[in-house]
Amino acid sequence: MHADARFIAHVDMDAFYASVELLRYPELRGRPLVIGGRRRPARDAAAGTTIPTLRQYSGRGVITTATYEARALGVHSGMGLMKAARLAPDALLLPADFDEYRRCSRLFKEAVRALAPNIEDRGIDEIFVDLGDVVAPLAGDDPAWARTREIAGSIQRAVREATGLSCSIGVAPNKLLAKIASDLQKPAGLTILREADIPVRLWPLPARRITGIGPKAGARLEALGLHTIGQLAQADPLLLIEHFGERHGVWMHEAAQGRDDRPVLTFREPKSISRETTFETDLHAVRDRDQLSRIFTDLCLRVAGDLERNGYVGRTIGLKLRYDNFKTVTRDQTLDQATRDARAIRRAAGECLKRVPLDRRIRLLGVRVGALSKADASLASHSRTV
DNA sequence: TCTGGGGTCCTAGGACCC
DNA sequence: TCTGGGGTCCTAGGACCC
Numbered sequence: 001m002h003a004d005a006r007f008i009a010h011v012d013m014d015a016f017y018a019s020v021e022l023l024r025y026p027e028l029r030g031r032p033l034v035i036g037g038r039r040r041p042a043r044d045a046a047a048g049t050t051i052p053t054l055r056q057y058s059g060r061g062v063i064t065t066a067t068y069e070a071r072a073l074g075v076h077s078g079m080g081l082m083k084a085a086r087l088a089p090d091a092l093l094l095p096a097d098f099d100e101y102r103r104c105s106r107l108f109k110e111a112v113r114a115l116a117p118n119i120e121d122r123g124i125d126e127i128f129v130d131l132g133d134v135v136a137p138l139a140g141d142d143p144a145w146a147r148t149r150e151i152a153g154s155i156q157r158a159v160r161e162a163t164g165l166s167c168s169i170g171v172a173p174n175k176l177l178a179k180i181a182s183d184l185q186k187p188a189g190l191t192i193l194r195e196a197d198i199p200v201r202l203w204p205l206p207a208r209r210i211t212g213i214g215p216k217a218g219a220r221l222e223a224l225g226l227h228t229i230g231q232l233a234q235a236d237p238l239l240l241i242e243h244f245g246e247r248h249g250v251w252m253h254e255a256a257q258g259r260d261d262r263p264v265l266t267f268r269e270p271k272s273i274s275r276e277t278t279f280e281t282d283l284h285a286v287r288d289r290d291q292l293s294r295i296f297t298d299l300c301l302r303v304a305g306d307l308e309r310n311g312y313v314g315r316t317i318g319l320k321l322r323y324d325n326f327k328t329v330t331r332d333q334t335l336d337q338a339t340r341d342a343r344a345i346r347r348a349a350g351e352c353l354k355r356v357p358l359d360r361r362i363r364l365l366g367v368r369v370g371a372l373s374k375a376d377a378s379l380a381s382h383s384r385t386v
Numbered sequence: 387t388c389t390g391g392g393g394t395c396c397t398a399g400g401a402c403c404c
Numbered sequence: 405t406c407t408g409g410g411g412t413c414c415t416a417g418g419a420c421c422c
Contacts, residue, residue, distance in 0.1 A: 019398080037390095038390095038415075058387075059387085060387080060388090060390080061389095061390065062388095062389065062391095063390095064390075064391095077390085077422090078389080078390090079388090080388045080390095081388095082387065082388060082389095083388055083389085096390095121422090122422075123392090123393090123421080123422040124422075125422075126422075211420090212419095212420070212421085213420090214419060214420045214421080215419085215420085216418090216420085216422090217419080225402050245389095245396095245397085247396080247397095250394085255417080270392085271393080271394070271395095272392095272393070273392090273393090274391085274392065274393075275389090275391085275392085276390085276391060276392080277391085278389095278390060278391085280396085281387090316414085316415095326389065326390085328417085328418095329417085330416060330417070331414090331415085331416080332414085332415065333414095333415090334413085334414065334415085349418060360413080364390090364391095366391085366392095368392095383406095386397050
């Protein structure tokens with residue numbers, strides 16, 4: 001019965017961006033701190049080394065990370081900075097330094113990989129780890145779960161040694177449960193969630209805690225009187241299918257039982273590469289034509305650079321535009337031949353732009369290249385056909 | 387002055403082919 | 405001439421995640 005039992009860990013860095021900044025500014029430890037907003041304009045440099053507060057910020061942007069002290073004041077990631085400033089005017093604010101976060105990210109992943117090599121990347125601050133090979137000798141027995149606790153503990157120590165940062169780990173028979181488990185005792189938590197624990201530990205949680213049930217689905221479940229994962233597990237699958245469609249409904253019901261057989265994927269080819277930017281102030285298609293055109297060209301150059309650096313070419317060129325009322329439209333065009341040339345991308349995206357209404361002011365412009373293939377493979381097939 | 391930037395996956399309709 | 409399926413590609417939008 002237990003022959004197929006898996007041991008999956010989810011490793012989640014605690015308040016990652018903010019914690020990296022605290023390595024640089026240890027004197028800020030214990031104070032509410034949020035990361036977000038744009039890089040400070042040069043003239044502010046005159047203010048010296050004083051860290052600005054949310055009160056002093058004006059402009060667009062959202063919080064990307066809040067320390068636990070800041071969360072206690074009611075602010076959280078994704079919240080607009082202006083709103084956050086009203087809730088916590090004295091919280092400190094630092095702009096994001098992605099180069100440094102990426103450096104720390106590499107360090108933490110290398111530290112884990114040295115102990116357990118089967119790692120699935122889930123972005124800059126979290127990974128899944130298949131502990132199967134590491135635990136294998138006693139798989140299925142209770143001592144095996146005791147062994148996973150030891151392994152998870154050594155992963156936490158290795159990450160702290162490599163980076164000075166703490167992480168929370170959940171270990172479970174699958175990715176769904178491991179992800180939920182890692183969140184149960186943050187920060188620096190270590191939570192084992194076994195199949196037998198599902199009724200007591202999973203079912204009381206809100207349905208929203210299932211990764212994949214977001215704001216919309218969560219609200220619709222609430223409207224059906226389904227608040228907890230347990231209620232979702234006990235619901236009639238036909239009711240869920242009726243409201244969410246065959247596929248989504250069945251998935252929700254399975255997830256609520258704690259069932260998930262997705263494998264840990266150590267590598268995936270990217271599907272698309274994109275760049276987008278939100279303007280400081282909304283731009284007008286005609287009045288700000290020159291400025292828009294410069295930004296547009298720059299986005300194409302950056303996407304082309306990303307393609308080049310990563311060795312891909314793409315056949316579908318896409319444009320994204322967000323109006324001042326936050327409505328977003330996209331257009332795309334598939335070319336005969338894959339490209340990574342900035343001018344070709346600019347030309348195709350320019351065609352897309354002609355198919356979009358330009359009667360409102362614009363707050364965001366984005367360029368995407370999809371239908372990717374490896375650059376060398378494509379060039380090889382090209383030379384064969386020529 | 388509400389609402390960043392980089393992604394994935396799903397759906398659904400139309401074109402087109404067999 | 406009418407009816408009908410299946411499969412694939414393309415496009416647009418939306419939900420969701422980190």
